[in-house]
Amino acid sequence: MYVCLCHGVTDHDIRRAAEAGCGSLAELTMRTGLGSGCGSCGELASEILGEARGRELPLAVFAAAA
Secondary structure, three states: OEEEOOOOEEHHHHHHHHHOOOOOHHHHHHHHOOOOOOOOOHHHHHHHHHHHHOOOOOOHHHHHHO
């Protein structure tokens, strides 16, 4: 399924990035461009990345605000 329509990033792309060692939403953005367009995909992408890594990840916006 497409998670980021702006950059054509799928849930499979996110899981592959996690398997390759991607550990944060910021790193996923650097690798794929995900979230750098309209940004509406961030929450779902974070959930998928967290599941693939076996843990829940905070959204980058909230981490920066804390």
